[in-house]
Amino acid sequence: MTTRDIWVISDTHFYDEDMITYFNFKGERVREFDTCKQMDECLMDNWNSTIKPNDIVYHLGDVFFDREDVSRRAKFEIDWFKLHGHKRLVIGNHDDIRYLSGKSQDGRWFFEKVMKWRKYPEFGIFMTHEPIHESGLYSSTDFSKQLLNVHGHIHRNDSPNGPYRNVSVEATNYKPVNIEDLKHALVEGFSKADIIVVGNDHRLYKEDGTDDFLEVTPGNPVISGSKIYMTESDYHKIAEIDYHKRKDHLGVSR
Numbered sequence: 001m002t003t004r005d006i007w008v009i010s011d012t013h014f015y016d017e018d019m020i021t022y023f024n025f026k027g028e029r030v031r032e033f034d035t036c037k038q039m040d041e042c043l044m045d046n047w048n049s050t051i052k053p054n055d056i057v058y059h060l061g062d063v064f065f066d067r068e069d070v071s072r073r074a075k076f077e078i079d080w081f082k083l084h085g086h087k088r089l090v091i092g093n094h095d096d097i098r099y100l101s102g103k104s105q106d107g108r109w110f111f112e113k114v115m116k117w118r119k120y121p122e123f124g125i126f127m128t129h130e131p132i133h134e135s136g137l138y139s140s141t142d143f144s145k146q147l148l149n150v151h152g153h154i155h156r157n158d159s160p161n162g163p164y165r166n167v168s169v170e171a172t173n174y175k176p177v178n179i180e181d182l183k184h185a186l187v188e189g190f191s192k193a194d195i196i197v198v199g200n201d202h203r204l205y206k207e208d209g210t211d212d213f214l215e216v217t218p219g220n221p222v223i224s225g226s227k228i229y230m231t232e233s234d235y236h237k238i239a240e241i242d243y244h245k246r247k248d249h250l251g252v253s254r
Helices: 017-021 036-050 070-080 232-241 243-250
Strands: 006-009 056-059 086-090 113-115 118-120 125-127 148-151 164-166 195-198 202-205 213-216 222-224 227-231
Touching: 017 036, 195 232, 213 227, 227 232
Parallel strands: 006 056, 056 086, 086 113, 125 148, 148 164, 195 227
Antiparallel strands: 118 125, 202 213, 222 227
């Protein structure tokens, strides 16, 4: 049986000529392309060179800028179905929900699923278009477990402080991100001194005088106060991803 990966991407803004004219809050160009055609080709090439036909893709909104233009929609319907993967949409503020939740002129669904947000507690993430308030980032089955908010919308601007990861294409070198890599992104923003390595099936007792505890298990790091607790196996997995990324993740103080 062939395994399939899960990928995340946001804010492609296909056919949006204005994207190459914008600047962020720091005065940097949002997208450094000479033409919209060049931008679209880069995004589509990176998509198909990364994602296999049977993979799952979560698009976190702002797919393309159509302005309800018939010719632009016709082009989108040609290009969209050339892109690999089983596509699912988390709705963005620029998306025409009625159009994108429907079918193309030749009867194909643009997306297999359309949703407002997607919680993925097994990966420790909560996918939305815009970053949401930190108080909402908890698993519906385990209110002691804080999730990582994987979001788009802000393009090249900075995410809020805390458990956030921006996957707008400008922040990912215009490429989709594998969900397995996002599992380890919770440690971003923590200094090495703030990461506490514990044994498997570790019980972290709350500091409220009760016998309540949080379970730290492989694949399930726990944030408590200013610290993040993880098993030794998870810590080493982070190191194995990429030595240079490890330095960025673990060696920079907040």
